[in-house]
Amino acid sequence: MTQYFSKITGWGMYVPENVLTNHDLEKMMDTNDEWIVSRTGIRERRIISEGESTVSMSVEASKRALDKAGINAKDLDLIILASSTPDYLVPPASSMIQDELGAECGAMTLVAGCSGFVYGLNTASQFIRSGAYEHILVIGAETISAGIDWEDRGTAILFGDGAGAVVVSRTLQPGGLLSMSMGSDGAGWDALIVPALGTKNYPNHENIDRKEHKLKMKGRPVFKFATRVMSDATVDVVTQAGLTMDDIDVLIPHQANQRIIDLALRRLNFPAEKTIVNLDRYGNTSAASVPLAMIEALEDGRIKDNDKVVMIAFGAGLTYAAAVWQFQPMEVSPEDEAILVTNWPVDSAFQRKLQEMRTAAWKMKVQARTKASEASMAIMLPLYSFRKGLKKRGKKEDNQDEPKTQEDKQGQ
Numbered sequence: 001m002t003q004y005f006s007k008i009t010g011w012g013m014y015v016p017e018n019v020l021t022n023h024d025l026e027k028m029m030d031t032n033d034e035w036i037v038s039r040t041g042i043r044e045r046r047i048i049s050e051g052e053s054t055v056s057m058s059v060e061a062s063k064r065a066l067d068k069a070g071i072n073a074k075d076l077d078l079i080i081l082a083s084s085t086p087d088y089l090v091p092p093a094s095s096m097i098q099d100e101l102g103a104e105c106g107a108m109t110l111v112a113g114c115s116g117f118v119y120g121l122n123t124a125s126q127f128i129r130s131g132a133y134e135h136i137l138v139i140g141a142e143t144i145s146a147g148i149d150w151e152d153r154g155t156a157i158l159f160g161d162g163a164g165a166v167v168v169s170r171t172l173q174p175g176g177l178l179s180m181s182m183g184s185d186g187a188g189w190d191a192l193i194v195p196a197l198g199t200k201n202y203p204n205h206e207n208i209d210r211k212e213h214k215l216k217m218k219g220r221p222v223f224k225f226a227t228r229v230m231s232d233a234t235v236d237v238v239t240q241a242g243l244t245m246d247d248i249d250v251l252i253p254h255q256a257n258q259r260i261i262d263l264a265l266r267r268l269n270f271p272a273e274k275t276i277v278n279l280d281r282y283g284n285t286s287a288a289s290v291p292l293a294m295i296e297a298l299e300d301g302r303i304k305d306n307d308k309v310v311m312i313a314f315g316a317g318l319t320y321a322a323a324v325w326q327f328q329p330m331e332v333s334p335e336d337e338a339i340l341v342t343n344w345p346v347d348s349a350f351q352r353k354l355q356e357m358r359t360a361a362w363k364m365k366v367q368a369r370t371k372a373s374e375a376s377m378a379i380m381l382p383l384y385s386f387r388k389g390l391k392k393r394g395k396k397e398d399n400q401d402e403p404k405t406q407e408d409k410q411g412q
């Protein structure tokens with residue numbers, strides 16, 4: 001039976017022109033650039049203007065991806081849109097995109113929070129590798145700004161809008177998806193939630209007055225979940241691929257927070273220079289975050305032919321998804337493909353065993369580092385909260401000591 005591989009043959013991105021900086025936010029709410037940069041790494045984000053939407057951004061990104069792949073929308077066999085902020089709850093935005101592109105294929109919207117694009121890429125690869133489909137368009141697109149409460153400094157500073165799209169095609173060139181992992185921890189379902197946009201709590205005057213149609217987030221539990229799955233899921237996919245982090249050329253993490261990324265890099269002992277970060281310019285664009293980072297890295301040559309790349313994302317649900325992807329060279333003649341296929345794979349049993357042992361030893365090292373880092377967080381966090389409590393109490397007592405009225409002052 002012919003062995004097919006998935007290959008990213010085209011990519012395109014679209015971000016709104018409108019830039020909202022931390023200094024702009026300072027004028028809208030009680031926050032400041034220094035706090036945002038030190039706690040998140042974000043400096044600015046893009047926000048849609050009138051006429052732009054999840055569908056319009058997806059269509060632009062997709063046209064660029066189709067152009068790059070050198071195919072027509074009619075060549076597509078499936079469209080997968082990953083988004084939690086579609087133009088409408090019904091109909092699926094994926095069908096509106098299919099119509100605007102002029103594609104004649106199935107289309108579906110995948111809702112898995114910020115992990116959506118990696119879920120979509122993993123799903124598309126299965127249809128490609130089975131031989132069922134030849135070209136699939138996978139899009140990650142979000143208009144989070146529409147769901148932001150611009151008086152909530154806990155969420156407003158974090159998010160931005162944008163769209164990234166890739167064409168995943170069938171090939172005989174070995175590579176593409178080498179391993180994947182997808183997970184869900186639904187116990188944390190209310191950590192990131194828009195309470196009044198579904199059928200359980202349909203929008204009405206009362207819940208809109210309470211701003212329940214806007215995004216609510218419990219930052220601390222999400223942070224904890226994120227740091228755990230970033231290293232655990234990466235170890236999982238790298239191990240499955242029979243590799244170690246030394247074999248990984250590029251890491252594309254979900255662009256949520258620089259501190260989450262730094263912690264994961266420390267646990268994985270992976271260099272920052274090989275990690276793609278653009279959250280300073282776009283903030284957290286949810287399902288668009290991994291494709292935007294990937295596309296910029298492909299465009300500026302940080303991802304090169306045959307590079308092995310880890311993608312790891314986490315988000316509402318709570319969900320996570322990871323993959324190891326090998327980027328095959330773009331230019332390959334049919335003869336080259338035939339040669340590559342006959343040579344694949346040539347590992348001797350001895351080499352395979354050696355690699356298995358290397359992978360197992362590396363996995364144990366990362367797990368030990370993660371345990372130590374979690375233990376130090378478990379000790380430091382209560383200390384930090386205790387110190388914060390003391391500071392607050394100190395401030396309160398100072399205030400109580402201060403004379404409040406003219407009579408108080410005179411009485412002293």
Ligand code: COA
Nearest residue numbers: 031032035039114153154157219220222223256257314315
């Ligand atoms: N500007 C200024 N001060 C702010 C602020 C802002 N935008 N937001 C919160 N603060 C204040 C708080 O009120 C608090 O003040 P206090 O000490 O007087 O009570 C202080 O800063 C610390 O707040 P805290 O919520 O403990 O901050 P944090 O260190 O946990 O950072 C997040 C907050 C949101 C940046 C962090 O929790 C985070 O990144 N979580 C993950 C979120 C995420 O990635 N979500 C998307 C997942 S896909």
